[in-house]
Amino acid sequence: MKIKVFLLAAAFLWGADVLAQVDPGRYDTTWWNRAPFRLVQTNLREIDATMNVDAYVQSMVDASASVVLLNVGGIVANYPTKLPYQFRNTYMKGDLVGDLVSKLHAKGIRVIGRFDFSKLNEKLAAEKPEWLYVGTDGQHVNYNGQVHTCINGEYQQKYSLEILKEAITTYPLDGIFFNMVGYQTADYSGVDHGICQCENCKKRFKDSTGLAVPVKADMKDPVYRQYNEFRRVTANKLFREIAAHIKRLDPALIIDSYSEAGVDMIASESGASLSPEYEWNYSATDNVKRTLGSYKDRAPSNLLIYFQAIGYRHIGTSPNLARVWMLENMLQGAPMGFVVVGTLVNYEDRVFIPVLNDLYGFHKSNEKLFTNLQPVSKIGLVRGSRNEYEGIIKLLTEEHILFDVIEPPALGSDRMPKKLGEYEALILGNVSDMSEHERDVIDDYVRKGGKLLTTGYTSTNDELGKPLNSIRLQSLGVAPSFGVFRQAISTYLKVSEADKAALGKDAFKDFSMMMVWSDFLQCKPVGGAEGYMRLLPGTKFGPPEKSYFTPDEITDYPGVIINGRSVYIPWLIGTQYRQKGNYAQRALFVSALDNVLKVDRSIQTEGSPLIEMTREANRNGVFEWVGLINHSGQIGGSLREPVAIHDTRVRFKPLKPVKTVRLLRSGAPVRFLQKDGWVEVTVPKLMDFEMIVCYYN
Numbered sequence: 302m303k304i305k306v307f308l309l310a311a312a313f314l315w316g317a318d319v320l321a322q323v324d325p326g327r328y329d330t331t332w333w334n335r336a337p338f339r340l341v342q343t344n345l346r347e348i349d350a351t352m353n354v355d356a357y358v359q360s361m362v363d364a365s366a367s368v369v370l371l372n373v374g375g376i377v378a379n380y381p382t383k384l385p386y387q388f389r390n391t392y393m394k395g396d397l398v399g400d401l402v403s404k405l406h407a408k409g410i411r412v413i414g415r416f417d418f419s420k421l422n423e424k425l426a427a428e429k430p431e432w433l434y435v436g437t438d439g440q441h442v443n444y445n446g447q448v449h450t451c452i453n454g455e456y457q458q459k460y461s462l463e464i465l466k467e468a469i470t471t472y473p474l475d476g477i478f479f480n481m482v483g484y485q486t487a488d489y490s491g492v493d494h495g496i497c498q499c500e501n502c503k504k505r506f507k508d509s510t511g512l513a514v515p516v517k518a519d520m521k522d523p524v525y526r527q528y529n530e531f532r533r534v535t536a537n538k539l540f541r542e543i544a545a546h547i548k549r550l551d552p553a554l555i556i557d558s559y560s561e562a563g564v565d566m567i568a569s570e571s572g573a574s575l576s577p578e579y580e581w582n583y584s585a586t587d588n589v590k591r592t593l594g595s596y597k598d599r600a601p602s603n604l605l606i607y608f609q610a611i612g613y614r615h616i617g618t619s620p621n622l623a624r625v626w627m628l629e630n631m632l633q634g635a636p637m638g639f640v641v642v643g644t645l646v647n648y649e650d651r652v653f654i655p656v657l658n659d660l661y662g663f664h665k666s667n668e669k670l671f672t673n674l675q676p677v678s679k680i681g682l683v684r685g686s687r688n689e690y691e692g693i694i695k696l697l698t699e700e701h702i703l704f705d706v707i708e709p710p711a712l713g714s715d716r717m718p719k720k721l722g723e724y725e726a727l728i729l730g731n732v733s734d735m736s737e738h739e740r741d742v743i744d745d746y747v748r749k750g751g752k753l754l755t756t757g758y759t760s761t762n763d764e765l766g767k768p769l770n771s772i773r774l775q776s777l778g779v780a781p782s783f784g785v786f787r788q789a790i791s792t793y794l795k796v797s798e799a800d801k802a803a804l805g806k807d808a809f810k811d812f813s814m815m816m817v818w819s820d821f822l823q824c825k826p827v828g829g830a831e832g833y834m835r836l837l838p839g840t841k842f843g844p845p846e847k848s849y850f851t852p853d854e855i856t857d858y859p860g861v862i863i864n865g866r867s868v869y870i871p872w873l874i875g876t877q878y879r880q881k882g883n884y885a886q887r888a889l890f891v892s893a894l895d896n897v898l899k900v901d902r903s904i905q906t907e908g909s910p911l912i913e914m915t916r917e918a919n920r921n922g923v924f925e926w927v928g929l930i931n932h933s934g935q936i937g938g939s940l941r942e943p944v945a946i947h948d949t950r951v952r953f954k955p956l957k958p959v960k961t962v963r964l965l966r967s968g969a970p971v972r973f974l975q976k977d978g979w980v981e982v983t984v985p986k987l988m989d990f991e992m993i994v995c996y997y998n
Contacts, residue, residue: 325672326921332411333476333555333566333636334600335920337671339661342370342415342478342604342640347377349643350393358404360645364654365661369405370478370557373398373414374464376422376447380471386429386456387464388422402472411475413557414468418461419481420447432456434485437495437516444488452484452536453501462546469550476555477547478568483536483560489611496528506531526765537562557602561708567592567599570640571626572606573618579938580622583694585629586913587706591684593635593676594705597718603630604638607653614642617650621940624656625932628990631664632928634674634917667965670926670994675718677903677916677925677956678703679725680894683712689731689757692875695882696890697728699910703903704728709735713742721746726900730875731757736764740773747776752898753867756874758822772822778830778864783871784823786858791842792817794834794860803833803863805896808888815860815885822871823858830867832859834889861889868893905952909933912946912987918956926965927951927993929984946987954978957997965992 328335341364343349343357361369372379378387380398390397402412426433426441426448433441434449442449450456465477487493496502496515506514506528515525537560544556544563557566569588573580581587585603592601605626608614617623630637639657641648648654664671682697682704684690697704705719709732713721721727727746732755740760747753753776760773761783771781786792794815801809815834826832836858840850862869870893878886894900903916904927911932918925929951931943959980962973967986971993974981982993 324921325669325919325923328673328920331555331565334598335634335673336600337636337664337668338367338411339365339637339664340368340370340413340602340604340639341366341645342638343372343644344415344640344642345372345379345397346643347390347392349647350379350390350397352644352646354397354400354404356646357401357644358408358410361405361410362408364645364658365665366410367665368411368413368475369401370413370415370476371398371401373416373468373472373474375415375417375461375480376420378464380468382464382467384463384467386421386425386460388425398468398472402474406473413476413478413555414472414474415478415480416461416465416468417480418457418464419450419485420444421450421456422446423448426450429456431499431501432460433499434494434497435499436486437498439498440494442488442494444490449485449488449494451497451499451501452539453497453505454499458539461543465543465547466550469547469554474551474554476557476565479543479556479558482540482558484532491611505535520766523767526767530765536560540564561596561599565600566602567596568602568604570604570606571629572604573609573622575610575612580618580940581691582622582625582932582935583629583691583698583913585626585635586633586698587691587694589630589633589635590704590706591708593633594681594718595708595711596716598716601635602638603635604640605630606640608642615649617648617653619940620653620656621934621942623653624660624989625930625940627657627660628928628930629913631660631671632913632915632917632930632990632992634671634676634915637661637664663966670924670965670992673920674917675920676703676705677918678705679901679903680704680728681707681719681721681724681726682728682730683707683709683732685709685730685732685759686757686876688879689873689875692873692877692879693728693730693756693890696875696878696887698913699887700891701902701904701906701908701910701912701914702891702894702900703914703916709739712739713746722749722751724751726752726754726894726898729753729755729759731759731873733758733760734762734764734766735760735773739764743774744776747866751866752900753777754870754893754898755867756870757872757876758820772824776864776867777862777869778826778828778867779824779862779869779871780827783825786821786823786836786838788818788820789839790818791840792821793837793840795837795855796834800833800861803831803897804861804889805892808892808896809885812885815889816877816881816883817860817872819873819877821858821860823856824862824869824871826859826862826864828864830862830864832862834860836860861893863897866898868897903953906950908949908951909946912949914951916953922957922997924994924996925956926995927953927982929987929991929993931987931989943989947985949984949987950981951984951993952979952981955980955995955997959995960998961996963992963994963996965994966990
């Protein structure tokens with residue numbers, strides 16, 4: 302078969318106009334689900350009530366914002382409230398909310414109202430102590446004149462509904478956003494005041510379980526585990542009741558918050574901190590994929606928090622880190638979100654604002670390419686413990702292995718955008734807490750031909766976190782009972798020639814030992830499963846004369862167990878890679894997918910691991926594209942401008958025959974090869990990001 306080589310000349314011009322001629326369609330009738338929007342959240346301070354409203358609105362137009370999220374009520378009412386227990390902004394002379402909503406709507410910009418019921422002004426709180434949170438020291442928490450309320454008190458349970466009713470019936474809002482939802486126990490300095498000991502919490506927990514509220518958060522305590530579930534159930538119940546109240550008042554209002562229950566958008570945040578640990582480079586990818594892979598009836602609303610930390614709200618985070626997080630939102634096919642304290646006009650640190658305007662402007666100019674998308678990936682990553690899960694994201698992303706993220710409760714449900722059987726493989730990274738239903742869904746997936754890569758303590762607890770001391774997934778090919786060799790320095794896996802033959806000689810040719818600094822589950826393979834790479838625990842170390850081991854120290858416990866279509870790594874390989882990025886651990890993980898499970902890749906490339914790649918297709922069959930994000934420029938904790946990466950070759954099988962290709966960011970002509978159903982494109986120069994856009998015949 303001849304290889305077709307296309308040079309974008311006249312074809313390039315056709316590609317530039319194609320979206321003007323063809324409607325990429327919509328996912329549903331909403332303006333927010335799998336639809337492109339650009340949100341700017343201004344967390345208005347009391348003093349912003351004196352702002353120039355016209356300048357504020359113009360800044361949103363200049364930023365290409367299509368949605369603005371701003372403070373309406375709760376802690377401070379930015380409108381002339383008539384309710385006695387809502388603190389009115391003393392700097393406000395007229396009706397700030399009314400003016401802003403009217404003028405933003407006149408520019409075609411939607412408005413989501415922000416409410417926070419977690420705090421109450423100290424003067425009002427003094428009149429209603431029964432509404433307040435009580436710490437384990439028996440005291441209320443007053444932080445700069447704002448007193449913590451309790452989720453089980455009447456303020457959140459009932460009075461919040463009155464505040465919402467007043468605002469919704471007064472202003473034509475497009476949505477409602479809730480901040481600080483659920484059981485909040487920490488103040489803004491990060492001090493945790495413990496499990497609430499107010500009379501409302503004590504009575505409700507006693508009525509529900511017959512038990513007293515615990516005073517210490519300890520997952521080993523069965524009472525705390527019950528309390529933890531009580532928190533989840535009661536928080537979700539309240540949120541669903543509030544959502545029903547809002548929808549009765551105005552069915553068109555969308556609800557946005559940090560919860561899955563009762564919302565249309567699931568909020569999350571990508572923000573910096575004062576922690577000495579480096580920031581999580583893939584924060585936005587992580588956040589939006591959780592929603593996009595788990596719920597077809599929910600949209601992600603990941604917010605780029607543009608300040609360095611809670612205690613440094615007047616300066617921005619690294620503009621280069623902020624750019625990467627914003628690009629991850631965009632190139633994972635999610636809406637855009639940006640948060641500033643104050644306004645875009647008066648914020649003290651404006652370094653990132655030109656970048657915001659550039660990226661939002663690009664998104665606006667190419668809106669149709671971000672409409673009604675679905676990821677093109679063969680792997681589903683089920684979210685487990687944080688470090689293990691993040692380490693696996695790091696492994697997959699560096700290796701350009703595309704994946705979706707699935708929340709465990711969504712497994713096998715009708716709410717998932719894809720059926721589980723559509724995935725060639727699932728990865729379960731230390732998903733320790735697992736219901737019987739989730740276990741059965743996964744085992745059934747493997748029985749029906751699915752492939753499985755599992756790590757750590759997966760399936761050893763029930764869904765509430767109660768240790769069952771049993772590995773319950775039958776598809777792993779191990780006996781249910783196990784021992785644990787606790788994390789210890791100088792612990793290894795010994796790699797034999799037989800191990801290399803089974804896992805891939807090329808990947809392991811240059812080493813015969815692998816670092817393990819993790820708890821290790823001592824498992825026994827059963828039913829034809831085979832174990833490889835043996836545990837060498839806690840060897841001697843010290844002066845070089847004493848740093849050695851003998852063959853009899855190598856145990857029979859395998860570090861990898863292969864059972865047909867299942868690979869089990871009974872230790873925390875993701876956590877280790879998150880911390881140290883060890884090459885041998887990477888070799889094991891990649892070999893398990895490539896050489897043992899033989900999972901096909903959605904993209905083939907030898908591109909730099911500093912390039913994060915994504916792939917999205919229009920559900921109406923108009924186009925697809927591959928996104929590339931340049932993560933270079935990081936030296937330790939410093940994030941400088943990305944360095945140009947040259948000649949990145951990318952190969953993939955398009956979902957439909959391709960007529961033309963564009964490099965959207967650079968606008969440069971590009972050659973592409975098409976053979977045997979594959980398309981090959983070389984990106985000559987990658988600066989901050991690029992999109993390889995393929996238009997179908």
